[in-house]
Amino acid sequence: MWLLLLIFGGGLTVIFSQCVNAGDKPDVRGEEYAGSKKCMKCHEDVYRSYLLTAHYHSLQRATGSNVHGSFEHGHDSVTFDNGNAGLVMNKRISGMYQTAYKKAREYRSERFDMVFGGNKAESYVYWNGTKPYELPISYYKSLHGWANSPGYDTRLPYFERQVTQRCFECHASYVKQPAIANTMQNRDAGFDTTTMIYGIDCERCHGPAANHVNFHLANPGEKVAHYITTYKLLNRKQRLDDCAVCHGGNKDELQTSAFDFKPSDDLARFKVPRFLPKRLSAADKCRFNRLNAIKFVNLQ
Ligand code: HEC
Ligand code: HEC
Ligand code: HEC
Ligand code: HEC
Numbered sequence: 001m002w003l004l005l006l007i008f009g010g011g012l013t014v015i016f017s018q019c020v021n022a023g024d025k026p027d028v029r030g031e032e033y034a035g036s037k038k039c040m041k042c043h044e045d046v047y048r049s050y051l052l053t054a055h056y057h058s059l060q061r062a063t064g065s066n067v068h069g070s071f072e073h074g075h076d077s078v079t080f081d082n083g084n085a086g087l088v089m090n091k092r093i094s095g096m097y098q099t100a101y102k103k104a105r106e107y108r109s110e111r112f113d114m115v116f117g118g119n120k121a122e123s124y125v126y127w128n129g130t131k132p133y134e135l136p137i138s139y140y141k142s143l144h145g146w147a148n149s150p151g152y153d154t155r156l157p158y159f160e161r162q163v164t165q166r167c168f169e170c171h172a173s174y175v176k177q178p179a180i181a182n183t184m185q186n187r188d189a190g191f192d193t194t195t196m197i198y199g200i201d202c203e204r205c206h207g208p209a210a211n212h213v214n215f216h217l218a219n220p221g222e223k224v225a226h227y228i229t230t231y232k233l234l235n236r237k238q239r240l241d242d243c244a245v246c247h248g249g250n251k252d253e254l255q256t257s258a259f260d261f262k263p264s265d266d267l268a269r270f271k272v273p274r275f276l277p278k279r280l281s282a283a284d285k286c287r288f289n290r291l292n293a294i295k296f297v298n299l300q
Pocket of ligand 2: 053054055057058059116117118119120169170171172200204205242243244245246247
């Protein structure tokens with residue numbers, strides 16, 4: 001009887017999630033989400049191996065251990081403008097910084113606040129208030145060292161490339177932008193930094209799982225998964241879409257945030273339809289390329 005009520009009584013499961021979640025900080029995405037830490041209790045092996053994946057590391061707060069470039073003298077700098085300008089990585093009490101010099105004079109210094117990537121390359125982001133910007137220098141594993149961030153000018157260090165929500169949609173699990181019209185690509189909107197969920201978590205691939213967690217906590221004897229999308233039951237296209245939401249290439253514009261994508265959704269419904277091939281003027285082309293470079297540093 002309990003089981004029937006749970007299966008058919010949507011309202012009841014909500015009450016359930018509220019009571020089991022009581023005392024916990026609710027997930028910023030809403031009460032249908034549990035948060036990855038909750039999965040560890042019953043899926044410890046999956047959780048532990050997940051901590052080693054590129055997905056878990058795809059966006060992190062910068063710390064001494066996830067910034068891999070050298071801060072040692074001789075390996076800590078990049079020169080610009082044939083040696084007339086330069087950028088040095090330095091550590092201070094308040095953190096790690098990229099500091100720009102022109103004619104031996106420091107003129108700008110910004111902190112490593114977040115790390116994107118880590119598999120082959122790392123790019124860094126600093127916050128200016130609620131707005132994130134990419135730092136001029138990235139770390140490349142193949143070079144074992146620092147070099148200009150992809151697509152950047154080699155004449156002077158560039159600090160003005162704003163990071164858009166689109167970057168977070170593929171590298172993080174959630175961050176809230178103020179609810180104003182058309183924020184998808186609105187780089188002036190800023191973010192509510194307290195809502196950031198770093199990295200790609202379990203529920204980005206498996207969908208919201210609070211009811212799954214609550215059901216199995218209350219029914220420890222039950223060995224068949226409830227309230228979670230069973231991967232085996234997805235068709236081929238649905239399985240591809242579950243990865244293609246981030247791996248399908250960067251060129252498509254989305255009309256709905258990829259944060260809202262759940263397994264079994266149809267990805268085509270998230271994309272802006274293209275009715276006509278775009279004809280661009282030379283000026284548009286330049287702007288278009290720059291915007292693309294800004295939005296999508298990782299064109300394959
Ligand atoms: C209280 C225990 C419990 C917790 C907590 C829990 N699960 Fe599960 N989960 C189960 C059980 C039991 C199964 C079914 C047996 C199995 O596949 O391991 C299951 C199965 C699954 C499956 C496989 C579904 C299928 O049939 O293909 C996925 C995916 C899953 N859980 C995801 C999660 C996620 C994500 C979280 C955290 C948000 C989570 N689980 C937390 C108990 C739990
Ligand atoms: C929410 C976005 C997102 C989803 C969904 C996603 N990925 Fe990824 N994936 C990424 C990002 C971003 C990276 C690069 C991470 C990094 O290095 O920072 C990545 C990296 C990878 C890598 C490289 C790992 C390595 O160690 O070389 C593989 C393989 C991969 N993903 C497979 C998949 C598969 C398969 C799926 C679907 C089941 C999937 N991804 C779903 C965003 C995603
Ligand atoms: C449509 C999804 C998508 C968007 C948008 C996106 N990325 Fe990525 N990014 C990926 C995937 C997938 C990979 C892994 C690709 C690979 O290994 O070939 C990746 C790789 C990277 C890497 C290299 C990671 C590594 O470990 O080698 C960095 C750095 C990075 N992205 C930063 C960014 C930044 C900054 C933005 C925004 C300006 C951004 N990405 C936008 C999906 C995306
Ligand atoms: C990048 C997407 C992605 C992420 C992130 C992810 N999973 Fe999965 N997971 C999958 C896919 C795809 C499968 C199905 C693999 C298959 O059946 O071949 C799977 C299978 C599972 C299964 C059932 C099979 C098994 O090995 O027991 C469980 C349980 C599970 N995941 C839990 C989790 C938990 C918990 C987390 C977070 C700690 C997580 N997953 C993170 C994509 C993901």
